[in-house]
Amino acid sequence: MVEFQDYFSLCLICLVFTIFIWKLSKLIHANHRLPPSPFALPIIGHLHLLVLSPCPHRTFHKLSIRYGPVFRLYLGSTPCVVISSPETAKEIFKTYDNAFSGKPHNSSVDRISYGASAFIFAPYGSYWKFMKKIVMSQLLNTSTLDVLLPVRNDETNRLVKCLSQKANDGKSVELGLELTKMTNNVISRMLMGKRCSEKEDEAVDIRKITTEISELASKFNLSDHIWFCKNLDLQGFAKQSMDIHTRFDALIESVLREHQEARKQKTDTGHVRDLLDILLDISEDENMEMKLTTDNIKAFILYEFASTNIFIRVP
Numbered sequence: 001m002v003e004f005q006d007y008f009s010l011c012l013i014c015l016v017f018t019i020f021i022w023k024l025s026k027l028i029h030a031n032h033r034l035p036p037s038p039f040a041l042p043i044i045g046h047l048h049l050l051v052l053s054p055c056p057h058r059t060f061h062k063l064s065i066r067y068g069p070v071f072r073l074y075l076g077s078t079p080c081v082v083i084s085s086p087e088t089a090k091e092i093f094k095t096y097d098n099a100f101s102g103k104p105h106n107s108s109v110d111r112i113s114y115g116a117s118a119f120i121f122a123p124y125g126s127y128w129k130f131m132k133k134i135v136m137s138q139l140l141n142t143s144t145l146d147v148l149l150p151v152r153n154d155e156t157n158r159l160v161k162c163l164s165q166k167a168n169d170g171k172s173v174e175l176g177l178e179l180t181k182m183t184n185n186v187i188s189r190m191l192m193g194k195r196c197s198e199k200e201d202e203a204v205d206i207r208k209i210t211t212e213i214s215e216l217a218s219k220f221n222l223s224d225h226i227w228f229c230k231n232l233d234l235q236g237f238a239k240q241s242m243d244i245h246t247r248f249d250a251l252i253e254s255v256l257r258e259h260q261e262a263r264k265q266k267t268d269t270g271h272v273r274d275l276l277d278i279l280l281d282i283s284e285d286e287n288m289e290m291k292l293t294t295d296n297i298k299a300f301i302l303y304e305f306a307s308t309n310i311f312i313r314v315p
Contacts, residue, residue: 035081037072038063043226045074060084076225078104098124107224108216108241112248118299120306130290131300134282139275147273148190155186191304192255193274209248210305216240217306252298256280276301 053059069085101124283292
């Protein structure tokens, strides 16, 4: 009986050892198929390489020399792949773009952009394809751009008059700032019929909010990358993002109500249909393959302001 127990124990130990070796070999084989990676610290991963470096792009360059054109980094518990060669970048962004079209999770941006329903922040899928189709076929097609051509011409003439007036007065001109104002006003008027540079205008407040969104989105959020900080707001970004969302939503609600009232009355025969009018038409079309909600429209407006970087930094 004792010999049988010893034999059984030996078989069990051999079985466990065999399974362990098999799992370890699979793990080693899998790691051999992954790009190389520098030594990572517990919890923070490779954050020390980026946080302590005054120029992260130079750090990436030095790592690429040592580890090759493709290597792995861990931002906390988030795995990342760094590409540093034109050939590999072409494969990712052109040849295999569908496989790499996903976007990194950013909880602050998700809160602001109505659950990541903004076109630029939405995950690749049916909604993203639907919005891309709308943008290409209706919002930014040739006919729409031609209709809004007077808006662009008017803002160009305003810029020329402004520069001419300052030249006559002998005043200096910061050309970069004036060109930024013109670009902002063109996009803002095309989007919702309002100029960014007018005082006491909703677009001014939207521009300020967009500045805050750009700054918040560029900050490193511990909750997104450190697993045990997921439900903690250690940096106050959750509170800040909800405050921005509330303010932006209130402003866009007033713009939407104004457009909807104008559409009901239809008294302004000289009104030029902006992109918001087109979006409202799409939302009311029952034949569309997907229903465009009010939040989707608000998110698209946010996307337009964020993607075109519509704000003016005044020193």
